[in-house]
Amino acid sequence: MVTRILVVDDEEDFRNLLVKRLNRKNFSATGAASGLEALDFLADRVFEVALIDLKMPGMEGLELLQRIKKNQSETEVVVLTGHGTTESAVEAMKLGAYDYLTKPVNLKELQVLLDKAVEKASLKRQNQGLKAALERENVADQRLIGTSRSIKQLKQLIGKVANSDSPVLVIGESGTGKELVSRALHYESHRTEAPFIVVNCGALPEQLMESELFGHEKGAFTGAQERKPGLVEMAEGGSLFLDEIGELPLGLQTKLLRFMENGEFRRVGDNRLRWVETRIIAATNSVLEQEIEAGNFREDLYYRLNVVKIAVPPLRERGEDVPLLVEHFMKKMALNKQMSSEALKELQKYHFPGNVRELRNLVERGILLSEGQYILSEDMFGCVQKKVTATTLTLKEVERNHIECILRRNNWNKKRTAEILGISVRNLYRKLENYEIEPE
Numbered sequence: 001m002v003t004r005i006l007v008v009d010d011e012e013d014f015r016n017l018l019v020k021r022l023n024r025k026n027f028s029a030t031g032a033a034s035g036l037e038a039l040d041f042l043a044d045r046v047f048e049v050a051l052i053d054l055k056m057p058g059m060e061g062l063e064l065l066q067r068i069k070k071n072q073s074e075t076e077v078v079v080l081t082g083h084g085t086t087e088s089a090v091e092a093m094k095l096g097a098y099d100y101l102t103k104p105v106n107l108k109e110l111q112v113l114l115d116k117a118v119e120k121a122s123l124k125r126q127n128q129g130l131k132a133a134l135e136r137e138n139v140a141d142q143r144l145i146g147t148s149r150s151i152k153q154l155k156q157l158i159g160k161v162a163n164s165d166s167p168v169l170v171i172g173e174s175g176t177g178k179e180l181v182s183r184a185l186h187y188e189s190h191r192t193e194a195p196f197i198v199v200n201c202g203a204l205p206e207q208l209m210e211s212e213l214f215g216h217e218k219g220a221f222t223g224a225q226e227r228k229p230g231l232v233e234m235a236e237g238g239s240l241f242l243d244e245i246g247e248l249p250l251g252l253q254t255k256l257l258r259f260m261e262n263g264e265f266r267r268v269g270d271n272r273l274r275w276v277e278t279r280i281i282a283a284t285n286s287v288l289e290q291e292i293e294a295g296n297f298r299e300d301l302y303y304r305l306n307v308v309k310i311a312v313p314p315l316r317e318r319g320e321d322v323p324l325l326v327e328h329f330m331k332k333m334a335l336n337k338q339m340s341s342e343a344l345k346e347l348q349k350y351h352f353p354g355n356v357r358e359l360r361n362l363v364e365r366g367i368l369l370s371e372g373q374y375i376l377s378e379d380m381f382g383c384v385q386k387k388v389t390a391t392t393l394t395l396k397e398v399e400r401n402h403i404e405c406i407l408r409r410n411n412w413n414k415k416r417t418a419e420i421l422g423i424s425v426r427n428l429y430r431k432l433e434n435y436e437i438e439p440e
C-alpha cells in the first residue's frame with residue numbers, strides 16, 4: 001500500500017526537497033506551506049502520516065497537531081523541531097504526536113520513523129491477517145473436488161489468473177461452487193496472507209449497504225454512534241468478494257465503478273477521499289446482460305467487472321464428478337454409512353437443479369433417512385424414483401416430479417423446499433410457475 005504523507009513546513013526549499021525525496025522512496029507526499037493549508041488538504045483526503053514543523057508563522061505546529069488529533073485521529077503525527085527546543089517536542093508527545101525529529105532531518109532516520117508510524121497504523125490490519133490465516137486452515141476443506149474435463153479446465157484457469165490484479169466475474173447456476181472458486185482465486189494468489197472479505201450485495205437496502213461497503217463517520221446517520229471502516233478497507237491488500245453482484249442497488253453501482261477505477265471512495269458522512277488497493281471478485285447467477293437490458297445493471301460497471309470471466313459448469317454436465325463429491329460429503333458427515341451402488345447410479349443420472357449444494361443436501365438427507373448401513377435412492381429422492389422408472393422421463397420431468405415430491409413431503413412449505421433443493425425461494429417460485437405446479 002502507498003502511504004500518504006503530508007509535509008507541513010513554511011520553508012519552501014526544505015519542504016519541496018522533502019516531498020521530492022519521499023516520493024522517490026515510494027511514499028506519496030504532498031507539501032503544505034502553513035497550518036491552514038494543511039487543514040485544507042486533510043479535509044479533502046486521508047493521510048496516514050503528517051510531518052509537521054513546530055515553528056511556523058500563523059498557526060503553530062502544536063495547534064495543528066491538536067486539531068489533527070481531534071478531527072483526524074487516524075493520522076499519525078511526527079513533529080520536526082529546531083535545535084535546542086526539546087521542550088516543545090516533549091509537549092508535542094504529550095499532545096499525542098507519534099514521535100519527533102530534530103532538524104536538520106536525517107533522511108534515513110526519517111524513513112525508519114515513517115515505517116514505524118505506518119506499521120502502527122496497520123496493526124489493525126495485521127489482526128485481520130491473522131484471521132485470514134485461521135480461515136486458511138480450513139481451506140483444505142474447501143478444495144474444489146472433481147476430475148472432469150470442465151473442472152480441470154476451471155482449476156487451470158484459476159491458477160492462471162489468481163495472481164493477476166484484474167477483476168474477475170464468476171458466473172454459474174446456483175450452487176455450482178462460485179464462492180468456492182472465488183476463495184480459490186484468493187488463496188492461490190499472492191494476496192493469501194491478506195483478508196478475503198465477503199459482501200452480499202443484495203442483503204441490505206441501499207443506504208445501509210453503502211455504509212457497510214464504504215464505512216461511515218460518527219453521526220453520519222441516526223444510529224451511527226461510532227465511526228466504522230467499510231468492508232473495502234477490511235479487504236485492503238486482499239480480495240473483496242462481491243456476491244450476487246446483480247443485486248447491488250443502482251446508486252451504489254456508480255460508486256463501486258469509481259472505486260474500481262482508481263481505488264478511491266468516501267465513507268458515508270465524510271468528505272475526505274480515501275484510497276485502498278484490493279482485488280475485486282464478483283459472482284452472480286443472474287444473466288447480467290439481461291439485467292442491463294432491463295435497466296437494472298450499469299453497462300459500464302459490467303465491462304469493468306468482466307475483465308476475466310470464469311463460468312462454473314452445472315453439475316449435470318459433469319456426472320463423473322458425482323461419485324467423488326459424494327465420497328467427499330460422506331467423509332465429512334458420516335463415517336459409518338455407505339452409498340449403495342444403486343443410489344449412486346441414480347445420482348449420476350439426476351438433473352441437479354441446485355447443483356453441488358443440492359447434492360450435498362441429498363447426501364445429508366440420505367444419511368438421516370437411511371435405516372441400515374447403506375443409503376438407498378429412496379432415502380434421498382423419496383417418492384420420485386419409486387413410482388416411475390426414471391429412464392422413461394426427460395430431465396425436466398424428473399425435476400418437476402422431484403420438486404413436487406419435496407414440496408409434498410414438506411407440506412408445501414416453499415422456504416423449506418427451497419432449502420432442501422439448494423435453490424433460492426425466488427428461483428423455486430419461478431420453477432413452480434414454469435412447471436405449473438400447484439398444491440393439490
Ligand SMILES: Nc1ncnc2c1ncn2[C@@H]1O[C@H](COP(=O)(O)OP(=O)(O)OP(=O)(O)O)[C@@H](O)[C@H]1O
Pocket residue numbers: 142143144145146172173174175176177178179180181285325328356357360
Ligand atoms: N467442486 C466442488 N467441490 C467440493 N465442494 C463443492 C464444489 N462445488 C461446490 N461445493 C460445495 O457446494 C456448496 C455450494 O457452493 P457455493 O456456495 O460455492 O455455490 P454458489 O455457486 O456460490 O451458490 P449460490 O449461487 O447459491 O450462491 C458449498 O458447500 C460448497 O462447498
Ligand SMILES: [Mg+2]
Pocket residue numbers: 178179243
Ligand atoms: Mg454463493
